[in-house]
Amino acid sequence: MAAQRRAGPGGGERRRPAGGKARAGGTAPGRGWALRGAAPGAALLGSAVLVGGLLGWSLPGGRQGGAEVLARGSEAVRDRFVEVACSGDYGAGRRFEGCTPRKCGRGVTDAVITREEAERIRRIAERGLSFGGSDGGASILDLHSGALSMGKHFVNLYRYFGDKIQDIFTEEDFALYRDVRRRIQEKIAQTFGISSSAMYLTKPTFFSRINSTEAKTTHDEYWHPHIDKVTYGSFDYTSLLYLSDYAEDFGGGRFVFMDEGSNKTIEPRAGRVSFFTSGSENLHRVEKVRWGTRYAITISFTCNPEHSIGDPVLT
Ligand SMILES: O=C(O)CCC(=O)C(=O)O
Numbered sequence: 595m596a597a598q599r600r601a602g603p604g605g606g607e608r609r610r611p612a613g614g615k616a617r618a619g620g621t622a623p624g625r626g627w628a629l630r631g632a633a634p635g636a637a638l639l640g641s642a643v644l645v646g647g648l649l650g651w652s653l654p655g656g657r658q659g660g661a662e663v664l665a666r667g668s669e670a671v672r673d674r675f676v677e678v679a680c681s682g683d684y685g686a687g688r689r690f691e692g693c694t695p696r697k698c699g700r701g702v703t704d705a706v707i708t709r710e711e712a713e714r715i716r717r718i719a720e721r722g723l724s725f726g727g728s729d730g731g732a733s734i735l736d737l738h739s740g741a742l743s744m745g746k747h748f749v750n751l752y753r754y755f756g757d758k759i760q761d762i763f764t765e766e767d768f769a770l771y772r773d774v775r776r777r778i779q780e781k782i783a784q785t786f787g788i789s790s791s792a793m794y795l796t797k798p799t800f801f802s803r804i805n806s807t808e809a810k811t812t813h814d815e816y817w818h819p820h821i822d823k824v825t826y827g828s829f830d831y832t833s834l835l836y837l838s839d840y841a842e843d844f845g846g847g848r849f850v851f852m853d854e855g856s857n858k859t860i861e862p863r864a865g866r867v868s869f870f871t872s873g874s875e876n877l878h879r880v881e882k883v884r885w886g887t888r889y890a891i892t893i894s895f896t897c898n899p900e901h902s903i904g905d906p907v908l909t
Pocket residue numbers: 595596597802822834848849878879880890892
């Protein structure tokens with residue numbers, strides 16, 4: 595799902611956290627939420643460079659109804675990686691040595707974050723989201739900016755609660771969030787052969803909670819095909835940490851890489867990390883959730899230090 599970069603919600607900016615990585619700019623992260631319509635959809639599907647190298651890919655999950663399953667919910671995946679040819683999306687702008695993708699692809703692992711950690715993280719999301727929630731089926735909470743879905747709009751949780759925020763989140767919550775982010779960053783760096791210190795957390799990085807309630811605004815329309823680099827601009831590497839189980843906690847809601855000729859599906863599983871280069875080699879969508887509630891975090895990285903954001907801290 596994609597938080598929209600334009601159209602700022604009432605969320606606005608949280609006071610600058612002390613410490614953490616320096617953030618240039620300081621414009622409101624977590625602005626809005628919803629895809630830019632279906633704009634990147636069909637046209638990009640045709641033009642995307644998606645002919646994967648499929649290195650090391652031995653059909654682990656098997657085929658299902660015309661789509662290949664890259665990772666089933668019922669299996670614990672140690673390390674799975676599928677290389678795809680990089681699109682031209684990384685050439686036009688500045689290239690950052692040790693970070694800008696030379697190797698592109700998709701990885702899935704259930705071995706970086708434990709199910710127990712995922713459950714603790716999900717409780718943080720549930721707590722924060724309990725103060726708001728979209729009227730439609732898709733709500734977000736961005737711990738970096740404080741943006742929280744509320745009805746048809748967004749509010750800023752930090753502005754709303756002020757110092758009382760410490761009654762909602764604890765330092766341990768934030769420490770766990772930081773640690774999870776760091777381990778995912780290292781996994782991405784190792785997999786793509788880049789330097790972890792040359793990549794930076796970027797915005798939006800946010801929790802999502804999706805149920806089957808009908809969409810009320812475009813912010814609720816998470817299911818459109820999109821390319822993260824196009825939708826969010828600064829992304830070079832996208833990661834998703836799933837916090838609930840496909841077919842147990844919710845139905846529908848699978849993640850789909852839309853390749854020419856065939857789709858590749860990832861079934862969410864608590865503790866599962868899926869990560870991929872953010873260019874048009876990885877056009878994707880999320881199926882509509884049919885029942886239950888699906889929790890995930892989108893954690894995004896950039897190679898451009900100017901787009902870096904700091905970890906959230908309780909101040
Ligand atoms: O939650 C997911 O599986 C995907 C989310 C996504 O595509 C996004 O945040 O850009």
